[in-house]
Amino acid sequence: VAKKAKKATRPPARREDALSHERVVEAAITLLDTHGEEGLTFRALSKHLATGPGALYWHVANKYELLVAATDAVVARALDTVRGDAKPREAIHRVALAMFDAIEARPWVGAQLSRAPWETAMLRIYERLGREVVALRVRESAQFTAASTLLSYVIGVSMQNTAAIQFVRHELPRPTNREDFLESAAARWRGLDPNEYPFTRGVADRLPDHDDRKEFLAGVDLILAGIARLA
Amino acid sequence: VAKKAKKATRPPARREDALSHERVVEAAITLLDTHGEEGLTFRALSKHLATGPGALYWHVANKYELLVAATDAVVARALDTVRGDAKPREAIHRVALAMFDAIEARPWVGAQLSRAPWETAMLRIYERLGREVVALRVRESAQFTAASTLLSYVIGVSMQNTAAIQFVRHELPRPTNREDFLESAAARWRGLDPNEYPFTRGVADRLPDHDDRKEFLAGVDLILAGIARLA
DNA sequence: ACCTGAACACCGTTCAAGT
DNA sequence: ACCTGAACACCGTTCAAGT
Numbered sequence: 001v002a003k004k005a006k007k008a009t010r011p012p013a014r015r016e017d018a019l020s021h022e023r024v025v026e027a028a029i030t031l032l033d034t035h036g037e038e039g040l041t042f043r044a045l046s047k048h049l050a051t052g053p054g055a056l057y058w059h060v061a062n063k064y065e066l067l068v069a070a071t072d073a074v075v076a077r078a079l080d081t082v083r084g085d086a087k088p089r090e091a092i093h094r095v096a097l098a099m100f101d102a103i104e105a106r107p108w109v110g111a112q113l114s115r116a117p118w119e120t121a122m123l124r125i126y127e128r129l130g131r132e133v134v135a136l137r138v139r140e141s142a143q144f145t146a147a148s149t150l151l152s153y154v155i156g157v158s159m160q161n162t163a164a165i166q167f168v169r170h171e172l173p174r175p176t177n178r179e180d181f182l183e184s185a186a187a188r189w190r191g192l193d194p195n196e197y198p199f200t201r202g203v204a205d206r207l208p209d210h211d212d213r214k215e216f217l218a219g220v221d222l223i224l225a226g227i228a229r230l231a
Numbered sequence: 232v233a234k235k236a237k238k239a240t241r242p243p244a245r246r247e248d249a250l251s252h253e254r255v256v257e258a259a260i261t262l263l264d265t266h267g268e269e270g271l272t273f274r275a276l277s278k279h280l281a282t283g284p285g286a287l288y289w290h291v292a293n294k295y296e297l298l299v300a301a302t303d304a305v306v307a308r309a310l311d312t313v314r315g316d317a318k319p320r321e322a323i324h325r326v327a328l329a330m331f332d333a334i335e336a337r338p339w340v341g342a343q344l345s346r347a348p349w350e351t352a353m354l355r356i357y358e359r360l361g362r363e364v365v366a367l368r369v370r371e372s373a374q375f376t377a378a379s380t381l382l383s384y385v386i387g388v389s390m391q392n393t394a395a396i397q398f399v400r401h402e403l404p405r406p407t408n409r410e411d412f413l414e415s416a417a418a419r420w421r422g423l424d425p426n427e428y429p430f431t432r433g434v435a436d437r438l439p440d441h442d443d444r445k446e447f448l449a450g451v452d453l454i455l456a457g458i459a460r461l462a
Numbered sequence: 463a464c465c466t467g468a469a470c471a472c473c474g475t476t477c478a479a480g481t
Numbered sequence: 482a483c484c485t486g487a488a489c490a491c492c493g494t495t496c497a498a499g500t
Contacts, residue, residue, distance in 0.1 A: 019464080042493060052466045054495075059464095063493065114345050117391050123423075123431060130430030144437040147430070149384070149450035156387025157379075160348050192354075199361030199378070200354060206375040219380035225460050226453030250483080273474060283485045285476075290483095294474065 019049065021059045025069045032070060037108040040067075068119050071112040075121040078102035079128060088135040089224060095128050096154045096220050100213065103158040110159040117155075126151050138227060146227045153223055157216050182208045250280065252290045256300045263301060268339040271298075299350050302343040306352040309333035310359055319366040320455060326359045327385045327451050331444065334389040341390040348386075357382050369458060377458045384454055388447050413439045 027049050031040050042053040042063070049056075060066045078101070082094045103110040113122060130147040138146050189197075189204035258279050262271050273284040273294070280287075291297045309332070313325045334341040344353055361378040369377050420428075420435035 041491090043491095046467095052468095053493085054467065055465050057494070111346070114390050115342070123428065127428050127431050130434065134430060141437075143430075144434045144441065145446050145449050146453075147434070148388075148446065149453055152387035152391055152450065153380070153384050155391075156383035159345050160383055160386075197354065197358050199365060199374075200358050203361065203375045203378070206372075210375065215376050215379065218376050219383065219454075222377075222380055222454050222457030222461065223450075225457035226455070229456050229460070230453065272472090274472095277486095283487095284474085285486065286484050288475070 017050075019051065019055060019059055021069075024049070024056055024059045025066065025073060028066050028070045029074065032108045033106060037111060040108075064116075067108075067112050068116060068121075071109050072119065072121045072124075074102060074106060074109055075099075075113075075124055079124055082128070088132040089221075091132045091135070092129060092150065092220065092224070093217055095125070095132070096150075096216070097213065099125060099154055100158045100161065100216055103155075103162050104165065107162040107165065110155070110162050113155055114159060122151070122155075125154070129154070133227075136224075136227065142227070142230060149223055149227075150220070153219060157219060161212055161216075179208070182210075248281075250282065250286060250290055252300075255280070255287055255290045256297065256304060259297050259301045260305065263339045264337060268342060271339075295347075298339075298343050299347060299352075302340050303350065303352045303355075305333060305337060305340055306330075306344075306355055310355055313359070319363040322363045322366070323360060323381065323455070324448055324451065326356070326363070327381075327447070328444065330356060330385055331389045331392065331447055334386075334393050338393040341386070341393050344386055345390060353382070353386075356385070360385070364458075367455075367458065373458070373461060380454055380458075381451070384450060388450060392443055392447075410439070413441075 024045070027045060028040055031045055031048060035044070040063075042056055046053040046056055056066075060069070078098045079095070082091075082098045084091065086094060103113075126147060129150045130143065133143050133146045133150070136146075186204045186207040189200050189207065192201050194201060255276070258276060259271055262276055262279060266275070271294075273287055277284040277287055287297075291300070309329050310326070313322075313329045315322065317325060334344075357378060360381045361374065364374050364377045364381070367377075417435045417438040420431050420438065423432050425432060
């Protein structure tokens with residue numbers, strides 16, 4: 001009790017609703033989630049936080065840093081949910097699916113990862129995949145390539161998946177369910193010029209009843225099979 | 232001769248420097264190449280073409296369409312340079328490298344492909360890879376997955392490669408050559424927290440003397456090895 | 463130390479007016 | 482049919498002024 005009273009000047013009473021780097025980033029995430037990437041504006045964000053746009057610049061250097069921080073927070077959380085008690089192959093599947101789901105739920109994460117892959121978010125994923133590559137007993141000289149290949153694939157597919165979803169939202173008339181979307185995409189493929197697109201036309205029928213996540217993991221397993229052969 | 236004179240009204244004399252969809256797209260490509268993605272502005276573009284911004288809208292619907300058209304043109308040309316007289320594995324390597332080089336030379340192509348992968352440019356690449364998958368005698372039910380995996384990987388790696396290059400341009404002080412860049416990236420990796428990034432730190436020494444294109448093709452071969460095993 | 467909001471230098475896009 | 486360029490409705494960012 002005495003200690004508390006010792007100081008004459010008390011720290012300024014922190015208002016309950018005071019801004020902070022964390023609160024700004026958190027608000028940015030909700031804005032990104034609710035209104036998409038183009039919904040994140042310093043004006044909209046400051047309104048959401050009941051302040052002026054200039055206030056945000058006290059806590060955040062600029063929009064780029066804000067997007068980096070939001071992406072990093074989301075990726076870190078997604079990786080935290082991955083339980084680490086599995087064998088390497090299963091662990092890789094889990095990390096891959098965690099990213100697939102995170103990016104599917106938030107297309108802006110995929111866009112940002114590809115825009116600035118040298119930031120920490122990407123490193124986090126690389127590290128997780130790399131550890132499992134080691135656990136797979138890949139020889140040291142091949143670990144770098146193995147982890148890089150997995151990373152590129154996981155991010156690449158996840159982004160193309162969300163792109164397909166964004167396509168639905170932007171180009172198709174009304175909210176469309178997965179089945180209808182795949183059917184309409186297949187119809188488009190079937191309508192392609194047979195001379196220019198024989199292959200794509202040919203596999204169009206595969207589109208309607210294919211399972212994204214299964215295909216995705218099948219691709220991961222293709223790479224793992226390749227890694228195993230070279231290890 | 233008589234036929235030519237038949238019509239009383241001749242078609243309006245086309246000015247040599249008249250605009251056209253093609254000229255606008257071509258000018259956009261040079262602007263993107265010289266000043267990067269943020270250099271493409273309707274004002275800058277119209278200035279380049281010695282006209283007003285409004286004139287461009289007569290030939291192009293909006294900026295999105297312009298970027299799509301520019302990307303499509305560039306991808307189509309890149310694929311046209313790929314000679315088609317090789318065995319499947321070699322042909323896949325050639326297509327993969329052609330895209331790798333095209334995206335490395337023009338980072339905006341990679342960004343646009345990931346932004347709108349449902350446009351024709353992506354289909355062109357998919358088709359080319361798919362034909363070789365067929366030539367590899369992959370069984371029909373596996374062709375779709377095989378081609379998709381290759382496509383995701385090729386685009387994914389190419390984008391991350393250009394991202395590394397953009398990183399150099401934006402974050403490093405002066406024009407840096409490849410060696411210095413890789414050395415500085417390795418230094419950063421070595422400086423990571425050993426508890427959080429044991430793997431990444433461990434492979435840091437691999438970074439300086441690794442060969443992008445070789446690693447890239449090694450990854451392609453990993454996938455091809457996996458495909459072979461499942462076919 | 464932190465917040466406010468008007469002001470600055472840009473965008474993409476539209477549209478009346480011209481040829 | 483095609484072009485012009487001012488005008489509109491936005492941006493991200495800055496900064497003097499406030500508490």
